[in-house]
Structure formats: C-alpha cells, structure tokens
Amino acid sequence: MIKKDPAVGYPPEEGCYLRGNDYSPVAVCVILKWEREKTPPDIENLVRVGVESGAALSGTLQTESIGIEKIICNIVSNPNIRYLLLCGPETPGHLVGDAILSLEKNGLDGKKRIIGAKAPTPYLFNIPPEFVERFRKQVQVVDLINEGSPAVVRQAVQACYQEQPTPFRNYMLCDPGAFPEPPLSGKLTWRVTHPETEPRSEEERGQKQKLSALMDRVRKAVAARGKGA
Incomplete structure (x- = not known):
C-alpha cells in the first residue's frame, strides 16, 4: 500500500479541527448547527473521538460555502485521505450535510453552485475548479448525518x-x-466572503453591474462638482 507525504504547509486552512495521523485514510467532519461558542460537549467529544480513533483531521463544519471550501483545501493537500466521514445533526438553515453529499454526487455548475444542493448559498467561489474535482475523485463521503454515537x-x-x-x-x-x-x-x-450577496443569475449580475456603473458616475459627478465649487 502506497502512502505519500502531504503538501508542504498541510493543512493549509485554519479551522475548528484537530490534526491526527497524516497517513490516515479518513477525515471526520462533525456538522455544527449551534453557534461556535455554544458548541455542546458531546459535539466536542465527537471531534476528539474522531482523531483519537485515527482520523487525519477531525473537526466541525457550519457553513455550506466557505466551510466546505476549507475542507476541500485541506483534504486535497493530503492524498492519503480517501474518506470523509460526515456525522452530527444536520443544520436546518445551512443544510451543510446535504450540500456535501450533493457536491460529491453532482459537482458544480457554471456559476460555481453545488448542483442539487438545498442550502441557501451553496457557492464555492474561492477555490479553483480543479480542487473541487480532485476532492470528488479522491474521497468517498460516508453518510452518518443525524448520527452522533462515538462508537x-x-x-x-x-x-x-x-x-x-x-x-x-x-x-x-x-x-x-x-x-x-x-x-x-x-x-x-x-x-467572495459573502456568497449570499452574489447575483443568482445573469440578469441579476447585469443589474448589479448597471447599478455599480451608475453609482460610479454619481460619485464622479459629485467629486467634479466639489472641485468646481
């Protein structure tokens, strides 16, 4: 069985996770539906159980956009990780579990939206497409959504x-x-740090560009008027 060293600087993205055995074939992702500072003890314990059981990385996930992007960056920088164990209670708002399963199954559309995801903002704007495709090829998601038994x-x-x-x-x-x-x-x-503000269609994008151009003209007109005074 061949193992490889992770990329220099692995894991590249910071987050709420623990680092374990770099040559482990699995990472554990515990869905977090609470505010970070209100994380229940049983969720924190589940993260510890993941890394103590032998996971390469074990941590929590809150959002269906930047949170997933960070997971992808960290996983594709370590070719030894071949499974993503997804557990914990699904988030009723962000639906991050559904987003990851949809990403594995369907990938992204041309607007960088996770195809088929039910989440409100399942957009991955901040990573290159090749990272997403590598993630989909490299790992298999083990679906334990809504389960949280350490055993x-x-x-x-x-x-x-x-x-x-x-x-x-x-x-x-x-x-x-x-x-x-x-x-x-x-x-x-x-x-993109606020994917929820990004246009959802080409029509919206065009309207946003027109509004931006109008605001730019207004600012220039105000500046010119000020100089004339």
Whole structure:
C-alpha cells in the first residue's frame, strides 16, 4: 500500500479541527448547527473521538460555502485521505450535510453552485475548479448525518483502515492507499466572503453591474462638482 507525504504547509486552512495521523485514510467532519461558542460537549467529544480513533483531521463544519471550501483545501493537500466521514445533526438553515453529499454526487455548475444542493448559498467561489474535482475523485463521503454515537464513529474510522474491504452499514470500506496524483496545495482566495450577496443569475449580475456603473458616475459627478465649487 502506497502512502505519500502531504503538501508542504498541510493543512493549509485554519479551522475548528484537530490534526491526527497524516497517513490516515479518513477525515471526520462533525456538522455544527449551534453557534461556535455554544458548541455542546458531546459535539466536542465527537471531534476528539474522531482523531483519537485515527482520523487525519477531525473537526466541525457550519457553513455550506466557505466551510466546505476549507475542507476541500485541506483534504486535497493530503492524498492519503480517501474518506470523509460526515456525522452530527444536520443544520436546518445551512443544510451543510446535504450540500456535501450533493457536491460529491453532482459537482458544480457554471456559476460555481453545488448542483442539487438545498442550502441557501451553496457557492464555492474561492477555490479553483480543479480542487473541487480532485476532492470528488479522491474521497468517498460516508453518510452518518443525524448520527452522533462515538462508537459508530470509531467503527467507521477503523473500517477505513482495513486492508481488505470491510462492511460498514451500506458501504464496503478499506484503505486503498494514497490518491495516485500529487497533492494540491493552495488556500482560499477570499475573493467572495459573502456568497449570499452574489447575483443568482445573469440578469441579476447585469443589474448589479448597471447599478455599480451608475453609482460610479454619481460619485464622479459629485467629486467634479466639489472641485468646481
């Protein structure tokens, strides 16, 4: 079984996660539907269980846009990670669990929206398309949404470590070794920090551009009038 070193600077994105074994085949993502400072002890424990069971990374996820972008950046920079174990209660507003499952299944459309996602702003504006496609090729998502048993997380992580295909729920899990291509190294561009304000269609984009041009003309007119005075 071939293992590879992660990219220099791995993991590139900061976040609420713990780092474990860099050569582990699995990362654990615990959905967080509460405010960060109100994280329940059982969710914090689940994150610890993930890394103590052998996960490469184990942390929480709140948003269906920048949060997912950070996960993608960190995972594609480590080719040893071949599974993303997704657990914890689904967020009723952001629907991040559904967004990740939709991303794995469908990818992005031309507007960088996760196809089929029910979340309000499932846009990945801050990472290149090749990162998204690598993520979809490199990892399989293990769906444990709305589950939070430490025993189940341990069992799932251990199954990912096995050399031979091992049944876990509806999955056959084992460690296939590192993804055969070099790690991708990069950070978020932070070009868009509020995806909810981005245009949803070309018509909206055109209207926004017209409004921006109008405001620019108004500012120039006001400045010219001020100089004339």
